[in-house]
Amino acid sequence: MFRHLTYDATNFTGADAGDEADHQRNVALSHIELHRLNGIVHFAGASSVYDLRFFQTLRQTRGISAWPLATISPADQRVTLEGPTCNSSQITGWYSKDSSTNRTQIIANSMGAADTSANKNSSSDHRIINTSGVGFRSSLLWNSERSLIRRRNSSVGATQDFIQFVREIVILDGNKLKGVPSECFESQVMLWHMDMSTFTLNTEEDKEIEQQQIPKEEKKIEQQQNSEEEKEIKQQQNPKEEKETEQQQNSEKEKEIEQQQNPEEEKEIEQQQNLMKSDEDPTT
Secondary structure, three states: OOOOOOOOHHHHOOOOHHHHHHHHHHHHHHHHHHOOOOOEEEOOOOOEEEOOHHHHHHOOOOOEEEOOEEEEEOOOOEEEEEEEEEEOOEEEEEEEEEOOOOEEEEEEHHHOOOEOOOOEOOOOOOOOOOHHHEEEEHHHHOOOHHHHHHHHHOOOOOOOOHHHHHHHHHHHOHHHEEEOOOOOOOOOOOEEEEOOOOOOOOOHHHHHHHHHHHHHHHHHHHHHHHHHHHHHHHHHHHHHHHHHHHHHHHHHHHHHHHHHHHHHHHHHHHHHHHHHHHHHOOOO
16 A cells, blocks of 8 residues: 655745654654554655565564664765664664764663754754664554653644654653664664755746746857857958958058159159150250
């Protein structure tokens, strides 16, 4: 059976990614409680990679289970290993091991838990448990002492914070937690989470702004192209213009030379004509 639940993502535009992730989980948990869907709850991630053996061991959950989880951050070139420390299958605490520093942080079971996948701290402010590394029977949402207390303390019509309720179960009922696999071996990691960049949904206003910016960008590109074409044309025309200028200058020089030579030639011709006249006149 597959059910697809929706929510208004525009309410979380620009908000912390952890707030939206918690809201998604609350929508799902509310649906599970409303319809009394019996089974095992696991907060799966779209960017998670599973070993098929994980689902076989997950079926062993009778109350609350926890398992090691490896978070891979390609951008930081880092792998963080998080999970429970166990005595047999009984969880005694939690650890977080960072490959970049090779340091291991260990917190006793009584010190609390939090959701590192959404960078969201619990009331104890200890970021050690990733909610993707915890699973539980769905009946805990409506058929447990804490669920009864939660319903009594909540006002009618108020939005139920189920994810906070789950955190409280993990924190306060740590003695009921069971490790998966039974010995909580670090070498038996069956779930890997890829730490990818968060996708931001574009609102209608964002789309309108983008559409307004597209013509401006196209105009800038067109202007740049026209400017480059004009430069190329000028570079091609320069040799021709230089040649024409040189021809004009040569022509002007020739005219100047002709103008300088013309008075002397005219004077010589006039002298020759006078001589011819004097030869023809007998009186001279």
